[in-house]
Amino acid sequence: MNYSVVIYIISVIIAAFFIMAFSKEANYGFIATLKEATGLHSHNFCWFFLVTKGIMRHNVNEKVQILGEGALVFVRPEDAHYYVWDEV
Known part of the structure; x- marks a missing residue:
């Protein structure tokens, strides 16, 4: 980079x-566990999230992102996304 x-x-x-x-x-807000996350959704505003611990799977616009600790993600208002709660 x-x-x-x-x-x-x-x-x-x-x-x-x-x-x-x-x-x-x-x-x-703060999501302590992905068990609290919602299904496929979008926002009418920009959204940032930071992975503070572990590894997660984030699906955005039908593409999968594997994200680890320290990943900072920017989600645009037109992006449809959701989090997957499983072991990556």
Whole structure:
């Protein structure tokens, strides 16, 4: 990964933090286990999530992503996605 990509990713994270911290419309949550996750769905807003522990399977727009600890994912409003609760 080159430095310009890293700087862009960091900039997006910082911007998202400030939007969430200072906007009355910002929302955040914490899913402790994928057993709490929902089925196929989409949002009418941008969505970030961070994998803090373990490995998970995330299906987005009919493509599978295997994500591990430290993965930061950006989901667009038009993306249909869901999480799979199983051992990867």
